[in-house]
Amino acid sequence: MTVNDRFAALGIDNAPGQQAPVQKTGERVMDFSHGDVDAFPPASGAIEAVNEAYLAGSGRAYSPYRGHGDLLNEVADKLAGFTGAPVDPANGLMITPGTQGGLFLALSAIVEPGDKVAIVEPDYFANRKIIAFLGGRIVPVALDYEDVSAPATVDVERIEDAARSGTKLLVFSNPNNPTGVVYTQDQIRAIVSIAQMHGMFVVVDQLYSRLIYPGQSFTHLRASGIDPANCLTLMGPSKTESLSGFRTGVAMGPAPILDRMEQILAIHSLRTAGYNQAVLTTWFNEPEGWLEQRVEEHQDLRNDLVSLFRSVDGVAVRPTEGGSYLFPKLPEMGIPAGAFCESLRLEDSIVVTPGAEFSPHHAASIRLNFSQDRHRAVAAVESIVQRIEERTR
Amino acid sequence: MTVNDRFAALGIDNAPGQQAPVQKTGERVMDFSHGDVDAFPPASGAIEAVNEAYLAGSGRAYSPYRGHGDLLNEVADKLAGFTGAPVDPANGLMITPGTQGGLFLALSAIVEPGDKVAIVEPDYFANRKIIAFLGGRIVPVALDYEDVSAPATVDVERIEDAARSGTKLLVFSNPNNPTGVVYTQDQIRAIVSIAQMHGMFVVVDQLYSRLIYPGQSFTHLRASGIDPANCLTLMGPSKTESLSGFRTGVAMGPAPILDRMEQILAIHSLRTAGYNQAVLTTWFNEPEGWLEQRVEEHQDLRNDLVSLFRSVDGVAVRPTEGGSYLFPKLPEMGIPAGAFCESLRLEDSIVVTPGAEFSPHHAASIRLNFSQDRHRAVAAVESIVQRIEERTR
Numbered sequence: 119m120t121v122n123d124r125f126a127a128l129g130i131d132n133a134p135g136q137q138a139p140v141q142k143t144g145e146r147v148m149d150f151s152h153g154d155v156d157a158f159p160p161a162s163g164a165i166e167a168v169n170e171a172y173l174a175g176s177g178r179a180y181s182p183y184r185g186h187g188d189l190l191n192e193v194a195d196k197l198a199g200f201t202g203a204p205v206d207p208a209n210g211l212m213i214t215p216g217t218q219g220g221l222f223l224a225l226s227a228i229v230e231p232g233d234k235v236a237i238v239e240p241d242y243f244a245n246r247k248i249i250a251f252l253g254g255r256i257v258p259v260a261l262d263y264e265d266v267s268a269p270a271t272v273d274v275e276r277i278e279d280a281a282r283s284g285t286k287l288l289v290f291s292n293p294n295n296p297t298g299v300v301y302t303q304d305q306i307r308a309i310v311s312i313a314q315m316h317g318m319f320v321v322v323d324q325l326y327s328r329l330i331y332p333g334q335s336f337t338h339l340r341a342s343g344i345d346p347a348n349c350l351t352l353m354g355p356s357k358t359e360s361l362s363g364f365r366t367g368v369a370m371g372p373a374p375i376l377d378r379m380e381q382i383l384a385i386h387s388l389r390t391a392g393y394n395q396a397v398l399t400t401w402f403n404e405p406e407g408w409l410e411q412r413v414e415e416h417q418d419l420r421n422d423l424v425s426l427f428r429s430v431d432g433v434a435v436r437p438t439e440g441g442s443y444l445f446p447k448l449p450e451m452g453i454p455a456g457a458f459c460e461s462l463r464l465e466d467s468i469v470v471t472p473g474a475e476f477s478p479h480h481a482a483s484i485r486l487n488f489s490q491d492r493h494r495a496v497a498a499v500e501s502i503v504q505r506i507e508e509r510t511r
Numbered sequence: 512m513t514v515n516d517r518f519a520a521l522g523i524d525n526a527p528g529q530q531a532p533v534q535k536t537g538e539r540v541m542d543f544s545h546g547d548v549d550a551f552p553p554a555s556g557a558i559e560a561v562n563e564a565y566l567a568g569s570g571r572a573y574s575p576y577r578g579h580g581d582l583l584n585e586v587a588d589k590l591a592g593f594t595g596a597p598v599d600p601a602n603g604l605m606i607t608p609g610t611q612g613g614l615f616l617a618l619s620a621i622v623e624p625g626d627k628v629a630i631v632e633p634d635y636f637a638n639r640k641i642i643a644f645l646g647g648r649i650v651p652v653a654l655d656y657e658d659v660s661a662p663a664t665v666d667v668e669r670i671e672d673a674a675r676s677g678t679k680l681l682v683f684s685n686p687n688n689p690t691g692v693v694y695t696q697d698q699i700r701a702i703v704s705i706a707q708m709h710g711m712f713v714v715v716d717q718l719y720s721r722l723i724y725p726g727q728s729f730t731h732l733r734a735s736g737i738d739p740a741n742c743l744t745l746m747g748p749s750k751t752e753s754l755s756g757f758r759t760g761v762a763m764g765p766a767p768i769l770d771r772m773e774q775i776l777a778i779h780s781l782r783t784a785g786y787n788q789a790v791l792t793t794w795f796n797e798p799e800g801w802l803e804q805r806v807e808e809h810q811d812l813r814n815d816l817v818s819l820f821r822s823v824d825g826v827a828v829r830p831t832e833g834g835s836y837l838f839p840k841l842p843e844m845g846i847p848a849g850a851f852c853e854s855l856r857l858e859d860s861i862v863v864t865p866g867a868e869f870s871p872h873h874a875a876s877i878r879l880n881f882s883q884d885r886h887r888a889v890a891a892v893e894s895i896v897q898r899i900e901e902r903t904r
Contacts, residue, residue, distance in 0.1 A: 125774060152573050156568040157569075159568070169558060175548055176548045176549045179548045180756070218779075218780055219779065244777070244778045248778045251619075362573065362785070363573070363784060364784055365608075365782075382644070385637045386611075387608040387609050388609060388612075388758075394787065
């Protein structure tokens with residue numbers, strides 16, 4: 119396989135955030151590929167913490183690769199409280215260059231060329247692509263989320279078959295990116311039981327696990343009876359907390375995997391930016407009521423946009439249960455969904471992410487991150503809806 | 512090969528900066544594994560630029576993976592002026608998560624499993640380790656720097672043999688890390704001529720290329736007649752400019768390689784921290800005389816430390832020509848050099864990096880980053896010298 123073949127197989131050309139919006143005269147662009155930190159600003163204190171770290175100088179510019187020790191201690195307590203299981207700051211926690219950086223390091227520490235890895239479809243675009251980069255073999259596992267009258271269900275039998283036939287690792291995001299569904303406690307327990315039975319390792323990306331809508335309950339895999347030696351959890355303050363510009367996340371997992379992740383980090387980017395790590399002091403430390411308000415505002419936005427999408431014949435959309443993504447399935451419009459996304463970008467200055475980024479079977483869907491200014495998001499979805507109607511009339 | 516075998520082969524356990532100094536009561540530790548940004552602070556403006564970017568909000572939190580367009584434009588001009596060859600901001604430049612992040616991305620974009628890659632010995636620890644991680648095969652090339660009466664010479668014949676027998680890539684740092692030697696124009700031209708003849712790609716890490724001591728001239732590979740399609744140059748403001756805490760670097764190279772680097776970045780850490788990219792506005796923009804003073808102060812430090820090391824029988828040290836590393840070769844002391852480093856750390860709270868990190872053949876040397884407070888660096892090297900004398904008496 120030549121290098122060109124290998125990169126073509128990776129297929130990272132349309133990664134979310136890469137398609138620059140087209141700005142027309144007098145119009146603002148609407149970029150649904152990521153959230154708007156102006157509409158939902160960070161809680162106060164983050165930039166101040168970075169400034170303090172800068173002024174503190176040498177001791178903060180460089181940290182051990184795993185992160186500054188005092189921050190690891192502080193974050194370990196918060197994460198233990200949030201997830202409901204102990205976190206060892208010395209051997210079970212690492213500060214990562216964003217949650218994305220943590221995902222790359224975790225999979226690099228676990229997957230050998232030829233290894234079979236179970237990947238949920240649809241799920242975060244990089245899961246599949248990192249496995250391809252590492253030479254792993256993808257075992258796809260379907261997530262059924264289209265029936266809005268029932269909880270979403272991942273194909274547990276398929277996971278069990280995969281584990282029985284030597285699949286070493288399951289990777290998934292919860293809440294799921296791009297569909298916004300939250301795994302039920304029963305589903306998480308079923309995954310734990312398979313992992314326990316077959317010694318399968320599970321990496322769970324819980325980046326959005328603080329933005330859970332009322333009526334949903336969130337189950338932390340790491341506190342659900344799984345052997346801690348077989349579970350790694352990724353989180354970070356990039357999304358709900360709007361601190362993405364600092365590229366800081368965390369990984370909680372067993373010592374041998376973190377040891378290897380640290381070795382990969384040494385050749386990957388050395389360490390999470392030393393000063394930026396300080397934003398973690400604000401995490402789980404926001405003013406009282408801040409998180410509740412953030413959830414409520416996102417819920418209102420979700421409701422607005424779901425209603426808009428449902429006003430068009432042929433569009434199917436499941437209301438988000440956690441996080442800030444909608445993943446509506448579009449009707450047949452006579453052009454491929456990717457071309458429709460491109461026309462939105464060029465004609466309406468609206469960027470959405472094609473569903474094909476998240477699964478080979480979901481090309482008819484589009485993903486929107488609705489963590490945006492409410493007025494502008496509604497106006498943009500009205501335009502999208504109108505374009506769909508024009509093409510299906 | 513099991514995952515444990517593969518990680519053992521990587522050998523990243525003693526990467527520079529990983530051995531925490533031991534702090535004794537009332538004593539300050541001396542960490543020579545990296546520079547001290549208190550002793551050599553950044554030029555003003557960097558943290559202010561990051562604050563401005565944060566206040567600017569959404570447009571600065573997220574950038575295209577390659578970096579913010581305005582910064583790419585600005586940096587391209589500066590780098591073209593500095594290196595003496597054009598830099599295309601749209602297709603020939605990328606902002607990277609530190610220079611280390613750029614190195615990982617560049618090698619990942621070029622090296623396929625089984626590829627032969629020429630690596631200079633000694634050289635930056637991660638060069639060898641990234642190639643091992645990617646499944647490449649290392650073709651070692653000796654750098655002869657021990658004869659201080661002559662310019663250092665890389666084994667050009669060996670590079671030519673390697674190129675002739677299918678070696679696809681040469682990677683090296685200039686100024687060399689850890690020895691601090693600068694490649695002569697003749698040596699760079701010889702490398703260019705081999706690259707031209709055999710279509711070999713060359714990645715050069717010029718992280719320290721602004722800290723060149725009087726009497727040395729620095730030759731930019733990219734302005735020395737090499738086909739731009741076969742050359743990628745890494746730089747960044749982490750060292751001379753003391754901005755390492757922001758993890759921001761740059762890569763200049765041909766469009767097809769940068770395209771692939773961008774695809775890897777999408778699964779590696781998405782982008783260089785959006786706000787931090789703003790520190791590049793201060794780069795090559797320091798107050799008049801700032802760089803000259805920084806070079807002079809490092810030169811004085813170098814002279815002090817070289818004299819101290821030369822005062823001991825059996826220590827050989829070449830005065831640094833560029834950058835802030837010294838790589839003295841220690842005499843036979845009855846214990847392995849690694850154990851000597853460990854005793855310095857435990858008994859004297861002094862951290863140096865074992866030579867084995869930079870080459871399998873240089874275990875008798877130690878590396879010191881002397882970008883430190885002059886008084887404290889001198890005192891620490893006096894202690895090292897005393898320990899050597901105690902063990903060789």
